Amino acid sequence: METTLNSIGNTLEEALLQDNPNANVERSERILSIGAGAFVFIKGIGNLFSHPLLALGELALGGGLVYRGVTGYCPVKAAKNLGNDAIIEETTVVIE
Template sequence: MALIYPRLLQQGKTHPVYPQNNKHININTAERIFSVAAGSFLLYSGIKHLFKNPFVAVSKAVAGGTLLIRGTSGYCPAYAALGKDGTQNEAINIKQYFTINKSRAEVFAFWRKFENLPMFMRHLQSVEKKGDNLWHWKAKFAGGVPAISWNAEIVKEEENHFIGWQSIKGSVIVNTGKVEFNDAPNGQGTEVQLVFSYHLPGGGVGTGIGWLINPLVENLIREDVRNFKRYMEAGEVPVTSI
């Protein structure tokens, strides 16, 4: 860069495309690491094969250099043009649809009493009511990992039909969710739609590993759904130890 823009650097100005300012960082940590690693590989490969296949080698070197600048500066011109901020922790959404052979009022009443949820959700240790519209949740994990607690409130409710909730500001786990209850066709019980959204802690790093964590959480919730269905239909209390 010093060879290409010597006057700008001598005058203390920034690169016209890659500004050297933390305010302009729009790539998360995981993506920056990947860019540096991939850029280094392409640049090395381009230099190594410069005389063997100049056109391909130069293309690799240019691409590698671009990725290196992208990773080291933390700035992506394409993201900037699209108005995207890659440092923001995007929500991870999980949806589950299932049918329970019980009346809508019965299914709604059981779910609405959040204290019941740890009976079939193996990752929940407890849910305690703290106020008219506030509950304290505690999640447990395997391997001696300390439990995590947060508070959540109901933001929308329609009796026998809909419950929507969200964690309150400052919670360790930022999450929102909704569960909708509808009559199944031909009187075949209740159709339930569960939507759960959460943000991984850790900012950009959390976003970067979200694609790894999401299948694990989705499988856990899918198992919770099966446990809930089994409990409501057969009265079986599943084993919740993890």
């Protein structure tokens, strides 16, 4: 049983957590995103017939979190950090 769990863990680590040169999400965030996204996605599948509108939101959110975890790239985080790299200081001279 333990060897099966180790092989599953190794497969996930090799396949899902490969290094991405465009990654802006740390390894721990990626693991948490995959776990939380899978939970929300499965919960959305369960709610599909009883609460379809809620289920669509859960499916979208869960899928987005899984995508973020697998790729290691978060477009929201990239957009947030976009303006921080190019801070330009301007000097204003007032002549009276």
